[in-house]
Amino acid sequence: MTTNSPDISVVVPLFNEEESLPELTAWIARVARDHALTCEVIFVDDGSTDGSWSVIEQLRQEYPFVRAIGFARNYGKSAALYCGFEAAQGEVVVTMDADLQDSPDEIPELRRMILEEGYDLVSGWKKKRYDPIGKRWPSKFFNWTARVASGIRLHDFNCGLKAYRRKTVKAIEVYGEMHRFIPILARQAGFRRIGEKVVEHRARKYGHSKFGLERMVKGYLDLITVLFMSHFGRSPMYFFGGLGTLMFLVGGGTTVWIIAGKLWKQMHGLPLRPVADQPLFYLAMLTVVLGVQLFLAGFLGELINRGSSDRNKYLIDKKL
Incomplete structure (x- = not known):
């Protein structure tokens, strides 16, 4: 000053x-x-x-x-x-x-x-x-x-x-x-x-x-x-990446659990339900896909945030 x-x-x-x-x-x-x-x-x-x-x-x-x-x-x-x-x-x-x-x-x-x-x-x-x-x-x-x-x-x-x-x-x-x-x-x-x-x-x-x-x-x-x-x-990755990773793990874990349950029943000759007939399988796969998308959104947000500059540009027509 x-x-x-x-x-x-x-x-x-x-x-x-x-x-x-x-x-x-x-x-x-x-x-x-x-x-x-x-x-x-x-x-x-x-x-x-x-x-x-x-x-x-x-x-x-x-x-x-x-x-x-x-x-x-x-x-x-x-x-x-x-x-x-x-x-x-x-x-x-x-x-x-x-x-x-x-x-x-x-x-x-x-x-x-x-x-x-x-x-x-x-x-x-x-x-x-x-x-x-x-x-x-x-x-x-x-x-x-x-x-x-x-x-x-x-x-x-x-x-x-x-x-x-x-x-x-x-x-x-x-x-x-x-x-x-x-x-x-x-x-x-x-x-x-x-x-x-x-x-x-x-x-x-x-x-x-x-x-x-x-x-x-x-x-x-x-x-x-x-x-x-x-x-x-x-750091948008902290939010989108964290949430995406959590959804990916939950969806992936649920998918593995469903498939493993089917294989276990097959090995023991127990009645089983096809994986494709279980709504939970599709919800789990949807969670995996959304998790990947959120993670990528956080990654792209980081790239944009690091590369952006001069956010505020206003066309000033006149000054006194």
């Missing part, structure tokens, strides 16, 4: 939020001024189709600390955060949504918790929410599931308002739709000092929510993915 690095970097992913950007920028500037903080605001325009980029260009002229990244198309929030993290230079990095539902007034305290209390990551908890009940209750259930599955005691995994130590955002790899599980990714990367702060949740002032049922479905699929990746992402 250079000596000219700002005290805070505020990363703001956005999609079609042109109405809220001027108010949000002025609010962040006021907070930074009142607390004598140097800052940079990094807007990441995730392929907006409204006038968001034009508004950002105007804000850039008024506020020198504004920086911006514009995608050529919509890649999703994870891609926006990934590129924002790459560009951030502040000693503390804060993320917030662009819809004014997150309050910039929380920034100084979040920064203090990082620097003085030693947290690597502090996640906001919107204890009192103004969302409709159709969004609140699925969110509560989702967070409960993530809390139980991951062992991280947070109430709101998907809160957009978070603060990070700079080295944390440089180490984690946010891809796909994994922005919901950044605390899990951070712990996986070795950052275990994860805290929580109750933050203000404000009713949406402009635009409309992007929340939909499909996000809940994707959320649970992503939870399974991130938990699998946290345990076996670097």
